[in-house]
Amino acid sequence: MTLDLSQISRLGFGVSGPHKCDAVDRSLTVRLIREAIDLGISVFDTAPKYGDGEAEIRLGKALKDVDRDRLFIVTKAGILDERDRRDFTPEGVRASLHGSLKRLGVDRVDALLLQGAASGELTDALQACLQDLKDSGLVHYIGFSGRGEELDEPARAELFDIIMAPNYAGMPEELTLRLKTARAVGKRVFAIEAKNGARSSLRLPLGKADRWYFKRQVKRLWNRLSGSPVPPGSQLPVIEAFRWSMDCPLTDCLMVQTTNSRHLRELAQMAGLDAGHGGA
Numbered sequence: 001m002t003l004d005l006s007q008i009s010r011l012g013f014g015v016s017g018p019h020k021c022d023a024v025d026r027s028l029t030v031r032l033i034r035e036a037i038d039l040g041i042s043v044f045d046t047a048p049k050y051g052d053g054e055a056e057i058r059l060g061k062a063l064k065d066v067d068r069d070r071l072f073i074v075t076k077a078g079i080l081d082e083r084d085r086r087d088f089t090p091e092g093v094r095a096s097l098h099g100s101l102k103r104l105g106v107d108r109v110d111a112l113l114l115q116g117a118a119s120g121e122l123t124d125a126l127q128a129c130l131q132d133l134k135d136s137g138l139v140h141y142i143g144f145s146g147r148g149e150e151l152d153e154p155a156r157a158e159l160f161d162i163i164m165a166p167n168y169a170g171m172p173e174e175l176t177l178r179l180k181t182a183r184a185v186g187k188r189v190f191a192i193e194a195k196n197g198a199r200s201s202l203r204l205p206l207g208k209a210d211r212w213y214f215k216r217q218v219k220r221l222w223n224r225l226s227g228s229p230v231p232p233g234s235q236l237p238v239i240e241a242f243r244w245s246m247d248c249p250l251t252d253c254l255m256v257q258t259t260n261s262r263h264l265r266e267l268a269q270m271a272g273l274d275a276g277h278g279g280a
Helices: 026-039 050-063 088-104 125-135 149-156 173-184 208-225 240-247 261-270
Strands: 011-014 043-045 072-077 109-115 141-143 162-166 188-192 253-256
Touching: 011 026, 011 208, 011 261, 026 050, 026 261, 043 149, 043 253, 050 072, 072 088, 088 109, 088 125, 109 125, 109 162, 125 141, 141 149, 149 162, 149 173, 162 173, 173 188, 240 253
Parallel strands: 011 043, 011 253, 043 072, 072 109, 109 141, 141 162, 162 188, 188 253
Antiparallel strands: none
16 A cells, blocks of 8 residues: 555655765664654655665665555655766666665655656656556656756656655745646645755754764855855744745645754654654
């Protein structure tokens, strides 16, 4: 049995970022995922690229002995590894999915997302392959993840059920219009990067996970100084930035990544999950 998109939690847990590497111990990742399940979170997103499969392995370990029918597992295809090697051929996407199933320890995923395919890579043969994977039962929903104009075609194409894309306070209007287009034709939006709408913050002393986030902030600052595009955001306090993205009518599920149990519980409460108020 697969959860219908109308049944999933408003909050999802992204197994990526610090959870793909030694910034966070495997045991902590597993514990947080299981805590998220206990809080009522049903959506878990990962990809082969994250840590060259390490993130999928961690999610797989956390899923052992858990009622699979309570969960909505999402992975991606097209970007093979941390070196950003690409393979959007039908054969490559099919092989990627089978590798993901093995690492996750499951016989199907609820959604498979193409990870930022360019328009030239979104061939008729690839779309036929995705439909075949869906028809075979290996995948229940097909989706697309991206941040820019690569979303234009999937936002309109009938094949795609889910669009995973940024949705944050202060986001440029052209990005918002893409989400509106997707919603207008019945797509579900899995929102990411809510923190782009928040002012930068730094906690001291820095733990391993904090150092991972700090490096990402430094990279964004460097991009700003070097003239590269940087999301403008609205500079809300962090928790209010998450609240804005979650409450936005364009968001069906807000994907977050955290290494902190307290933050996870706070977000679950914000999402209206009963277990987030102290239950289990």
